[in-house]
Amino acid sequence: MSTLTFQGAVGEVTGSRYLIEMEGTDRSYRVLLECGLHQGGKSADEANxxxxxxxxxxxxxVVxxxxxxxxxxxxxxxxREGYSGPIHCTRGTRDLLEIMLEDAAFIMAKDVEWENKWRKRNDKPLLEPLYELADVERTLQQCKSHGYGQPIPLPGGATLIFRDAGHILGSAIVELAVPSGGQTKRIVFSGDLGNPSSVLMKEPEKLFEADVVLMESTYGDRDHRPLEETLEEFAQVLEEAHASGGNVLIPAFAVGRTQEILYHLSVLYHAGRLRQQMVFLDSPMxxxxxxxxxxxxxxxxAEDLKVLNIAASGDTGRYLPILRMTRTVEESMAINRIHGGAIIIAGAGMCTGGRIVHHFRYNLEKPNTRLVIVGxxxxxxxxRQLVDGAEKVRVLGQELAVKAKVHTIGGFSAHAGQSQLIGWAGAFRDKPRFYLVHGEPETQQVLKHALEESGIEAQVPxxxxRIQL
Structure with missing residues (x-):
């Protein structure tokens, strides 16, 4: 009998990992579904x-x-620890991994270097990064990319198919047909399901057949505001910031969200509603x-491509004349000489590092600054501390008083909201077993109850x- 073990993204939103074990005629086979980083604080560092x-x-x-x-x-x-087999993903995911994993390794090396300077001075044992660029290069060499809808044979007699999840470029719903006890059992993992209101991405595919469904629950306790209302709120925040004379800081989720924000800024600009004279994309990634x-x-x-095509080709004169791409550290540092009238989109999205925290040092203590959280x-x-209303935060070893006005605009989310999750789950026939993953505990309980009201029983692992398939 084949089994599935929940090894991550249970009771939390990050750290996705699930182990599938299949008994073959000659030996057992193991497939790892996801291999995600835990994000958020010391406990996450320990888990990683x-x-x-x-x-x-x-x-x-690995899938x-x-x-x-x-x-x-x-x-x-x-x-790095010895895995040398194939890593199956879509073509878009393979291309994104090259950018994202190299960036992660670079940041990790810098963080460890900084930490080890302190450790040397205090006679503490030195740290090693989780991985280095050489490990990233080997990882990319092991990636096998596939198109949507293409059946892919896996060891142990399993079959894999990727379906479009509509979340970011290359995002997929994972469909696995696994031999178990003389039968074939179908596992469907939602991955991160996209928000149909988001620009640029297609709608998530609906599937109908499954025995076991692992479904994300990030926003399982709420629906997102309609996009029209979200855009109006965004425009008003930008107008307020212009009137107050301050800068606008937008922590950048480099994949998907940044491209969407640029799209909407361009729309506002061409409608004559963007008063700021400078927009900086301050994130090389x-x-x-x-x-x-x-x-x-x-x-x-296809309907959303016109604006993006101009942006990506670098023709900012037509797309967004006030957009500046700042790739170098020197260009990024120069932004801090601007005390008002700028929109600064900078990594990282959850403010866990990157250039956004440097901009916090110069802007967070100013009452006329607007911090716009879009993810x-x-x-x-x-x-999360800033969203929860922290009056003081520690940034780069310095305590800052939060005097900036913080706006959380959830309608830009690239995740499905509660109604969309329930609608996607409701498409399955014959009542498969549902397991809620990728959600915080309170959120998962709200979604579990909402699913029950729709006639769908779900468990929170x-x-x-470990479950039998």
């Missing part, structure tokens, strides 16, 4: 540092739903991803829980 142990050498295949780090960010660590979206535009929603902030992150 935990060795894979013998699992790294026992695995026969990824998409390229976000909470789903794929520990892959190079797995490879977000710039690279925007260029990748342009190259992969055939995968995107989910995981528990334990600096972004715990870390290490």
């Amino acid at each position: 540092a935990k060795p894979f142990g013998s699992l790294a050498r026992q695995l026969d295949a 990824l739903s998409h390229g976000h780090l909470d789903h794929a960010g520990l892959l190079p660590k797995l490879v 977000a710039i690279k991803v925007t260029e990748l979206y342009h190259r992969a535009r055939k995968s995107l929603d 989910f902030q995981a528990a334990g992150t600096l972004g 715990g870390y290490g829980d």
Whole structure:
């Protein structure tokens, strides 16, 4: 009998990992679904540092739903510890991994270097990064990319098919047909389901057949505001910021969200509603991803492409004349001489590092600054502290008083809301077993109850829980 073990993204939104074990005629086979980084605080760092142990050498295949780090960010660590088999993903995911994993390794190296300077001075044991660029290179070499709808044979007699999840470029719903006890059992993992209101992406595919469904529940306790209302709120915040004379800070989720925000800024600009005279995209990774979206535009929603095509080709004169791409550290530092009238989109999205925290040092203590949060902030992150109303935060070793006005605009989310999750779940026939993953505990309980009201029973697994397929 084949089994599935929940090894991550249970009771939390990050750290996605599920182990599928199948009994073959000659031996057992192991497939790892996702290999995500935990994000948010010291406990996340400890979870990331935990060795894979013998699992790294026992695995026969790895399957990824998409390229976000909470789903794929520990892959190079797995490879570093001995995994040498195939990593199956879509073409878009493979291209994103090259950008995102290299960036993660670079930031990790800088963070460890900084920490070790302090440790040397205090006679503490030195740290090693989770992985290095050489591990990323090996990981990319092991990636096998596939198109949507293409059956892919896996070791142990399993079959994999990717379906479009509509979340970010290359994002997939994972469909696995697994032999178990003389039968074939179908596992469907939602990955991150997209928000149909988002621009650029297609709508998530609905599936109808499954025995076991693992469904994300990030926004399982609420629906997003309609896009029209969201855009109006966004426009008003920008207008307020212009009137107050302050800068607007937008923590950048480099993949998907940044491209969407640029799209909407362009629409506001061409409608004569953008009063700011400078927009900075201050994230080398977000710039690279925007260029990748342009190259992969055939995968995107045809109706939304006109604005993005101009952006990615670099023709800012037509797209957004006030947009400036700041790739170098010197260009980024120069922004801090601007005391008002600028929109600064900078990484990282949950404010856990990157250039946004440097802009916090110069802007967070100013009452005329507007901080616009446009994505989910995981528990334990600096972004979550700010959303929850912290009056003081620690940034780069310095305590800052939060005098900026913080706006959370949830309608830009690239995740499905509660009604969309229930609608997607309701398409399955014959009542498969549902397990809610990728959600905070309170949110999952709200979604579980809402699903029950729609006639769908769902369970909330715990870390290490193992089910028979």
